[in-house]
Amino acid sequence: MATTALEHAPPDTHAATGLWSWITTVDHKRIGILYGASAFLFFLLGGIEALVIRWQLMAPNQTIVGPETYNQLFTMHGTTMIFLGVMPLSAMFFNFMIPLQLGARDVAFPRLNAFSYWVFLAGGLLLNVSWLFRAAPDGGWFGYANLTTRQFSPGMNIDFWTVGLQILGIASLAAALNFFVTVINLRAPGMKMMHLPMFVWMSFITQILLLLAFPIITVALVLLMIDRTFGTHFFVPSGGGDPVLWQHLFWFFGHPEVYILILPAFGIVSEILPVFSRKPLFGYAAMVFSGAFIAFVGFGVWAHHMFATGMGPFADAFFSLATMIIAIPTGVKIFNWIGTVWGGRVEYKTPMLFALGFIAMFIMGGLSGVMHSSPPADLQQTDTYFIVAHFHYVLFGGSIFGITGGAYYWWPKMFGKLLDEGLGKLHFWLMLIGFNLTFFPMHIVGLNGMPRRVYTYSAESNFELLNRLETWGSLLLGLAFVVFLWNIIRTTRSSQAPAPADPWNGATLEWSIPSPPQEFNFPKVPQVHGRDALWEMKRERGGSLPEPQRVDGRGIHLPNPSFRPFIAATGVLITLGGFIGGSHLWVHLAGLAVLLYGIFSWAFEPTG
Amino acid sequence: MPHPIRRRLPAYAPVLTLALLALATACSPDQYPQTTLNPRADFARQADDVFRTTLWLAAGVFVLVEGALLLAMWKFRNRPGAADPVQTHGNTTVEIVWTIIPAVILAMIAVPTVQTIFRTATRPGPDALQVEVIGHQWWWEFRYPQLGITTASELRVPVGRTVNLEMTTIDVIHSFWVPAFAGKRDVFPNRFNDLWFKAEVEGNFPGQCAEFCGIQHGRMAYRIVAVSGESFDAWAGGFNAPPRDFSADPAASALVKQGQALFTAKGCIGCHSMYPALPLIGPNLHHVGSRSHVAAGTMVNTDENLAKWIQHPQAWKQGVLMPELGLSDDEVHAVVAYLRANQ
Numbered sequence: 028m029a030t031t032a033l034e035h036a037p038p039d040t041h042a043a044t045g046l047w048s049w050i051t052t053v054d055h056k057r058i059g060i061l062y063g064a065s066a067f068l069f070f071l072l073g074g075i076e077a078l079v080i081r082w083q084l085m086a087p088n089q090t091i092v093g094p095e096t097y098n099q100l101f102t103m104h105g106t107t108m109i110f111l112g113v114m115p116l117s118a119m120f121f122n123f124m125i126p127l128q129l130g131a132r133d134v135a136f137p138r139l140n141a142f143s144y145w146v147f148l149a150g151g152l153l154l155n156v157s158w159l160f161r162a163a164p165d166g167g168w169f170g171y172a173n174l175t176t177r178q179f180s181p182g183m184n185i186d187f188w189t190v191g192l193q194i195l196g197i198a199s200l201a202a203a204l205n206f207f208v209t210v211i212n213l214r215a216p217g218m219k220m221m222h223l224p225m226f227v228w229m230s231f232i233t234q235i236l237l238l239l240a241f242p243i244i245t246v247a248l249v250l251l252m253i254d255r256t257f258g259t260h261f262f263v264p265s266g267g268g269d270p271v272l273w274q275h276l277f278w279f280f281g282h283p284e285v286y287i288l289i290l291p292a293f294g295i296v297s298e299i300l301p302v303f304s305r306k307p308l309f310g311y312a313a314m315v316f317s318g319a320f321i322a323f324v325g326f327g328v329w330a331h332h333m334f335a336t337g338m339g340p341f342a343d344a345f346f347s348l349a350t351m352i353i354a355i356p357t358g359v360k361i362f363n364w365i366g367t368v369w370g371g372r373v374e375y376k377t378p379m380l381f382a383l384g385f386i387a388m389f390i391m392g393g394l395s396g397v398m399h400s401s402p403p404a405d406l407q408q409t410d411t412y413f414i415v416a417h418f419h420y421v422l423f424g425g426s427i428f429g430i431t432g433g434a435y436y437w438w439p440k441m442f443g444k445l446l447d448e449g450l451g452k453l454h455f456w457l458m459l460i461g462f463n464l465t466f467f468p469m470h471i472v473g474l475n476g477m478p479r480r481v482y483t484y485s486a487e488s489n490f491e492l493l494n495r496l497e498t499w500g501s502l503l504l505g506l507a508f509v510v511f512l513w514n515i516i517r518t519t520r521s522s523q524a525p526a527p528a529d530p531w532n533g534a535t536l537e538w539s540i541p542s543p544p545q546e547f548n549f550p551k552v553p554q555v556h557g558r559d560a561l562w563e564m565k566r567e568r569g570g571s572l573p574e575p576q577r578v579d580g581r582g583i584h585l586p587n588p589s590f591r592p593f594i595a596a597t598g599v600l601i602t603l604g605g606f607i608g609g610s611h612l613w614v615h616l617a618g619l620a621v622l623l624y625g626i627f628s629w630a631f632e633p634t635g
Numbered sequence: 636m637p638h639p640i641r642r643r644l645p646a647y648a649p650v651l652t653l654a655l656l657a658l659a660t661a662c663s664p665d666q667y668p669q670t671t672l673n674p675r676a677d678f679a680r681q682a683d684d685v686f687r688t689t690l691w692l693a694a695g696v697f698v699l700v701e702g703a704l705l706l707a708m709w710k711f712r713n714r715p716g717a718a719d720p721v722q723t724h725g726n727t728t729v730e731i732v733w734t735i736i737p738a739v740i741l742a743m744i745a746v747p748t749v750q751t752i753f754r755t756a757t758r759p760g761p762d763a764l765q766v767e768v769i770g771h772q773w774w775w776e777f778r779y780p781q782l783g784i785t786t787a788s789e790l791r792v793p794v795g796r797t798v799n800l801e802m803t804t805i806d807v808i809h810s811f812w813v814p815a816f817a818g819k820r821d822v823f824p825n826r827f828n829d830l831w832f833k834a835e836v837e838g839n840f841p842g843q844c845a846e847f848c849g850i851q852h853g854r855m856a857y858r859i860v861a862v863s864g865e866s867f868d869a870w871a872g873g874f875n876a877p878p879r880d881f882s883a884d885p886a887a888s889a890l891v892k893q894g895q896a897l898f899t900a901k902g903c904i905g906c907h908s909m910y911p912a913l914p915l916i917g918p919n920l921h922h923v924g925s926r927s928h929v930a931a932g933t934m935v936n937t938d939e940n941l942a943k944w945i946q947h948p949q950a951w952k953q954g955v956l957m958p959e960l961g962l963s964d965d966e967v968h969a970v971v972a973y974l975r976a977n978q
Contacts, residue, residue, distance in 0.1 A: 034932055044746055093953060093976070094850045094851060094854075094953055094954065095850055095953070096852060097853075097955070098847075098849075098850060098852075154812065165850075166847075167847050171846075171847065172806060173807055173808065173824065174807040174808065174848060174849055176845070179806065179807050179849065180773075205694060208890070264823075264824035264825045265824075265825075270808060270823060271823060272822070304711070304720070305719065305720050306720045306722055306723065307722055307723070307724050308724075309723065309725050309726075310724075310726075310730050311724065311725065311727035312725075313725065313730050318734065335810055335818070335819040335820060335821045335845070335846075336821045336823075336828075336845055337820055337828045337829075339756065340752045340753050340756035343756075344748075344749050344752050344753075345753045347745070347748055347749070347752070348745055348749070350743075351741045351745055354737060354741055355734060355737050355738055355741065358733065358734075358737040359733065359737075361700065362700075362730075362733040363730070364726075365700075365703050365704050365707055366725075366726075366729070368704070368707040368708060368711060369707045369710075369711060370711060370717070370720055370721060371711050371720045372707060372711060372713050372717050372720050373707075373711050373712050373713055374713045375713075383704070383708060386704055387701060389706060390697065390700050390701060390704075391697065394693040394696060395693070397685070397689065397693060397741070397744065398689045398690065398693055400744075400748075401685050401686075401744055401748040401751075402748065402752055403681060403682040403685045403686075403687055403748065403751040403752065403818065404682055404685045404686040404689055404748075404756060404820075406682060406817070406818020406819050406820075407670070407671040407679070407682050407683075407686065407814060407818045407819070408686075409819060409844040409845070410810060410812075410819065410846060411671075411845070468661075471661065471662055474664075474670070474671055474672055475666070475667035475669065475670040475671070475843075476667055476668075476669030476670050476671055476814045476843075477669070478812075478843055478844075478845050479847075480847040480852060480853075481843075481852060481853035481950070482852075482853040483854075484853075485854050485856075485933060487668060487841075487935070488667065488668065488669055488841070489666050489667050490667070492657070492661050495663055546663065615825070629678070
């Protein structure tokens, strides 16, 4: 690459404040913060939707919301938590932490990274704008055809869903390619794949899952969209289409998606546990291979979501056994985490509490998962609250506990201030108790016959007591997040001394640079010789390193800010948005014009 | 001096005891008519056997693994002056052992699972009672081809005889589920799925659609009534008779006669057949007066509930095909009397 004076412009000239600096940023750390802030707002929205659901179900035959609204609420709760909550919260850590843990100055394609974020935001906003039209998606996060075909869902509701998810898919695919290449190409000198921090490993496997799974859902969504828009018959039985095809396509994506949601959290707790146990991760290689094995076999279990469709005994047996096999590497992971704590010197700081809570809750979600891997038992459990309990133990007890632990762990690195420990512990205990009070009774009420996705239940069914407990639990959960918000606000406003570079005696490279890091991350790219690179450096220096100083980054090559990714993302939104309520040719064309302008001007803009 | 035992009991003890009792009762399946934990037919019993195997194994694993976690957390907590831990990286023997143990436990679940899958996949013999089950948004239709009977929202079956359900839907995907008798089976348009079971005891059991099927998925329920073989035959014989015409019946009250006239005049008859062998677009109402529930199994069949349903179907079940007919209180009263007379 030619080196010109322009490319060596000092990074200090990049504006660091103001709206425009955020719109044009290509700094992986700022993009990470954008992901985190947007995802947290969407997450709170999804939480409010959940609270309304719980309010409606507190007693039999309630009419807090009508059936129409209820169906929109549970559809948007699921869609929001999965695509706009957990996935982008993980993306926040991918963005902020993967380059830092690799010892890199940015991701492989910084402007593509900005593009991913803006496309994600566009998809999230489009999905939620539907509320303003009183037409929020109402076909469930799984969107089963033929209920979602135009005949049975004539409104714009499902259009918002198919279009919104396609846009989010573009964001996910672009981001996944970016992080995949980043991990392959931008590791610090000497950092072999088997030296990668476990968070990077699990994130790397997640990117592979995203790259393989998202094309499938995209195909399914395109087929459904053109069924709805142009009257094709892919899923329309009267035209020879097959609604079961939708289920296969959806779950071929949908099951790997479960691992997309949980593997980053596996990675986060695998970072936290060693640091607060003061000893390395137990069985590193087994952790890597079990993660890879889970991801690989995860593509061969999709039809366990479909035992009730009557696939026949051979398919049932195959998908059942494949599902059970996944329990083995998952068990290995849990034992290795306990093995990491065993023999350590455990410090009960807030991140560690969440990591330990993660293990305790994930064990329960895993065990209930094994229980419905058996089709005869699953035929009674599927589509009941037993399943709702199961996947909340995995995705809330698992992913959200892990991500929250990660937030407390990395907060000082991201924002330069330590979150309050007292409030953090209060947050943890409220969340642990509220979580179990909300979701444990769902096992019982599900086994006793309460189906999912019902907007009410009869008094005769006797489900009231357990539902009341769940609703009270959900209030405690809400309170836990109020405490978290309060902690964030208080910490941000406080005049506490800036966090040191390495407040937890960390093992990985992100703790070797000031908090928050400077734009170029590493003044000098570190040389790595093994795992736990920072612990290794500290041992070599006899225990601790001097506090790193902020330096003048003059001469460090960094990409220029650009607003072109934002333009291109706007083009994507307009082009696909033209499919809401039928196909609008002029909207598509206008969107394509914006998109092409964005991409071409981006292509010919100097990178910096 | 206070009693030593009483002194030890804190003030909240009675409250705590009551709460624990309430929780224990809440966990008992007998409390829940729609429970999956009290199987009353062979299919459900086989599913329950597998479930109990998985439950106890899972409970054992739960106690051991959570116990190990808590033990590690307690034993290795940071204490002042504690030495730096030994920097172990793993232990191959231990890791192999804890890979094999879960595999063995899973095999204990896998073997009965596969056996049960194939056992429940066999077809029932030709002497089974055939029932065609048709899902509608949002009610279930049942046809007995061997008997020439059509009914809705209440499936009557004989105890001790295998019932074979051939199931489909006229609109979207639904899922047929009566937990006491069998697991779920989805129904698809243009396709027949089957399910069989043999009821073990008499009784009236609730069932409910288990696949999300639109705005009123929550109110798409039904009942299965299991009766003795003789009682079933008697019911089938009597059911096959054409509907009673009350207009010329001197024993019928004027109210019933008025109700029958209204049933025709207000157009109810356009959707609801009173003939046992004639299916129409809405639920068949032959013998509706003797059903335990109305409105797709969501209301107990009392006169008040029936009146509430007929007068304002959209209030109870927004989006249902049945329109608001604007019947006066007196007219509703008469129609209810007529439907009640159809025993």
